[in-house]
Amino acid sequence: MGEISSQALEGLRHKIDEVDQELLHLLRRRLDLVADVGAIKHKEGVPIYAPAREASMLAKRRAEAEAMGVPPQLVEDLLRRMMRESYVSEKDVGFKRIATDIGPVVIVGGAGKLGSLFAQLFTLSGYEVRILDKEDWGDAETLCAGAGAVVISVPIALTEAVIARLPPLPPECVLLDLTSVKQAPLAAMLKVHAGPVLGLHPMFGPDVSSLAKQVVVVCHGRQEQSYQWLLEQIRIWGARLHEAPAAEHDQAMQLVQAMRHFTAFVYGVHLKREHADLEQLLQFSSPIYRLELAMVGRLFAQDPALYADIIFAQPDALARARHYLARYQEALAMLERGDKAAFCAEFDEVAHWFGDFAEQFRSESANMLMVANDGRVG
Amino acid sequence: MGEISSQALEGLRHKIDEVDQELLHLLRRRLDLVADVGAIKHKEGVPIYAPAREASMLAKRRAEAEAMGVPPQLVEDLLRRMMRESYVSEKDVGFKRIATDIGPVVIVGGAGKLGSLFAQLFTLSGYEVRILDKEDWGDAETLCAGAGAVVISVPIALTEAVIARLPPLPPECVLLDLTSVKQAPLAAMLKVHAGPVLGLHPMFGPDVSSLAKQVVVVCHGRQEQSYQWLLEQIRIWGARLHEAPAAEHDQAMQLVQAMRHFTAFVYGVHLKREHADLEQLLQFSSPIYRLELAMVGRLFAQDPALYADIIFAQPDALARARHYLARYQEALAMLERGDKAAFCAEFDEVAHWFGDFAEQFRSESANMLMVANDGRVG
Numbered sequence: 001m002g003e004i005s006s007q008a009l010e011g012l013r014h015k016i017d018e019v020d021q022e023l024l025h026l027l028r029r030r031l032d033l034v035a036d037v038g039a040i041k042h043k044e045g046v047p048i049y050a051p052a053r054e055a056s057m058l059a060k061r062r063a064e065a066e067a068m069g070v071p072p073q074l075v076e077d078l079l080r081r082m083m084r085e086s087y088v089s090e091k092d093v094g095f096k097r098i099a100t101d102i103g104p105v106v107i108v109g110g111a112g113k114l115g116s117l118f119a120q121l122f123t124l125s126g127y128e129v130r131i132l133d134k135e136d137w138g139d140a141e142t143l144c145a146g147a148g149a150v151v152i153s154v155p156i157a158l159t160e161a162v163i164a165r166l167p168p169l170p171p172e173c174v175l176l177d178l179t180s181v182k183q184a185p186l187a188a189m190l191k192v193h194a195g196p197v198l199g200l201h202p203m204f205g206p207d208v209s210s211l212a213k214q215v216v217v218v219c220h221g222r223q224e225q226s227y228q229w230l231l232e233q234i235r236i237w238g239a240r241l242h243e244a245p246a247a248e249h250d251q252a253m254q255l256v257q258a259m260r261h262f263t264a265f266v267y268g269v270h271l272k273r274e275h276a277d278l279e280q281l282l283q284f285s286s287p288i289y290r291l292e293l294a295m296v297g298r299l300f301a302q303d304p305a306l307y308a309d310i311i312f313a314q315p316d317a318l319a320r321a322r323h324y325l326a327r328y329q330e331a332l333a334m335l336e337r338g339d340k341a342a343f344c345a346e347f348d349e350v351a352h353w354f355g356d357f358a359e360q361f362r363s364e365s366a367n368m369l370m371v372a373n374d375g376r377v378g
Numbered sequence: 379m380g381e382i383s384s385q386a387l388e389g390l391r392h393k394i395d396e397v398d399q400e401l402l403h404l405l406r407r408r409l410d411l412v413a414d415v416g417a418i419k420h421k422e423g424v425p426i427y428a429p430a431r432e433a434s435m436l437a438k439r440r441a442e443a444e445a446m447g448v449p450p451q452l453v454e455d456l457l458r459r460m461m462r463e464s465y466v467s468e469k470d471v472g473f474k475r476i477a478t479d480i481g482p483v484v485i486v487g488g489a490g491k492l493g494s495l496f497a498q499l500f501t502l503s504g505y506e507v508r509i510l511d512k513e514d515w516g517d518a519e520t521l522c523a524g525a526g527a528v529v530i531s532v533p534i535a536l537t538e539a540v541i542a543r544l545p546p547l548p549p550e551c552v553l554l555d556l557t558s559v560k561q562a563p564l565a566a567m568l569k570v571h572a573g574p575v576l577g578l579h580p581m582f583g584p585d586v587s588s589l590a591k592q593v594v595v596v597c598h599g600r601q602e603q604s605y606q607w608l609l610e611q612i613r614i615w616g617a618r619l620h621e622a623p624a625a626e627h628d629q630a631m632q633l634v635q636a637m638r639h640f641t642a643f644v645y646g647v648h649l650k651r652e653h654a655d656l657e658q659l660l661q662f663s664s665p666i667y668r669l670e671l672a673m674v675g676r677l678f679a680q681d682p683a684l685y686a687d688i689i690f691a692q693p694d695a696l697a698r699a700r701h702y703l704a705r706y707q708e709a710l711a712m713l714e715r716g717d718k719a720a721f722c723a724e725f726d727e728v729a730h731w732f733g734d735f736a737e738q739f740r741s742e743s744a745n746m747l748m749v750a751n752d753g754r755v756g
Contacts, residue, residue, distance in 0.1 A: 021439075024635040029397055036390050064500075078401070078459055085449060085452050108402035202587075203663070215663060255649065256662075260645075267637075271728075284627065288583075292673070294746075295670070297735055297743075300732045301737045301740035304729070309722070312721070318714060318725070323651065324644070328703060332703060335588050335689070339682075340690055357660075359677050371590070371746060
């Protein structure tokens, strides 16, 4: 490069660095303001996620950006990332306690990952939290005495047995579970407890930094009015509640969760048996290719028992897995015949069935792929 | 909410809005500076993606953030998003032309999506670009006269026939293709042209906003020295080149690209035949669940012929698809026996085989899932 150009480039880069340093100061100020907002929300019991405020704020900034010739999508993406941080810091301030007159919250399996997360959230909201884990069953009666709520957070395979083992609970105590199937645990809870019963499925892993925007599925059991405080408390933590009949929930989980885990498992086995060279595969990595591999590989960083539970516990998973096999064999026959026309015809039918969702999924995943590419290092 | 709290909250939100407006002004300034950088890079022929500069800049900002109590990851994510925009705007300035003494670049299939992207990049770099599409074969000889490079960008199924149909090319002309398989097209090109031959596989879709950080696989054909200018040109566009033998490339593509497309196709058929209610499934959407659906659904927003080509063109895809079937049947047998122990044992073996990659994939995908959640609307 010519010396003059080189100096000019250095000068410009220096100015960009100055802009970026100003950005740091802005972020510092913003985090302080957000902490103050968190303190007020905490005091007043306002949910940390305010969808309307968020949407109107984004719309205003997008319009201003447009007027200034700044790409609106850039501004929206940056603000969304900053808001994620706000939710995390608002969480640390603690939450308003909604039910001030109820007894302790007992978390059965509270030493597990999901149990710990809920123990932390209840504690941050000022409730007395008691943990009932494997080794505590000798004290179960004492721990549950006067309980305002008992939360079951144990592996699916143990849920029903653990529910059956509970000591008698106070009549007004809310009995609820966090299992990823809902029909069987709900039935088991309704059987052992005559008071309020509630089934929840938190649709996120225990490693989320906050509950903001996360979904919790709510399957009602008995005496809805008696656990409104608890649903309100979860809303304050930032989650969105989605009510559904337990059977509908379980069916949806089979179709996506259980079957996708199962096919990802088979894919992992396939890669191993084909002696795939992962290092080499990643060198060819396009964002989509890498994401495909990541969606398979991520499974194997986790607890096999958890996945075995999810796959084996779904009542109709086996039937669905057999249906999938039949479809795979059909498609393989097309491949064997070299029948591209049949493949394309079937493809078009499925595309028609997906309708507008196909395009929606394409554009959503395109955005994720851009983010994946942003993070790539040279 | 109490009136005083309500006023205080309003005041704080007003201040946050002011901070965000200052952010807009910073962005405007940054984009202007980046445009100036782009102009210099254009003049000097410096690649738009500068990995070392990017890494050292991020390290400095992270350290400064740390010292100010601002989360370093927040700063890194914001800067990466801003840099993506920079690459796009630098692209618009145009690129330095590396080979000043070569004839026109002829793009066979230049009216297609990928062909158009390359036509645009060559044009932005000051080359004379000629398009040879379906209806232009009558003028093929005229179009190829004096060509410096002929780029084949047609569907896989047509590649070899199109290559065979080319008129004789000038001896120093570079003949190259952009197909997603490499062995057969390379062999076909070596057969018809005695001069420099090169196989490329751009590992990205034609809808990328810039080539920054994208991978282009390079399979050498003949007379490497004669097409160094072209590789250098692609580097200036921002891409990373990955050299690989054609056979190794094709094998990797079968394992991931063809098989993942094929299983996603089967999954789409499965969802349709099981009468899945997509609207309802999305209401249960956790980020991972939604991403799993998106990775299937995105396929069906695209051209069936393109996917049929990719799947049917891979020489060993059929054998691999049969292997996968066998593994699926094995896993299904575990499910039928209710044999969780065998499932967990196999899972552990695969996890061991994935090694550190499993954790790497888990953490990469966790970050993507957070981004997916950022974009969720109430």
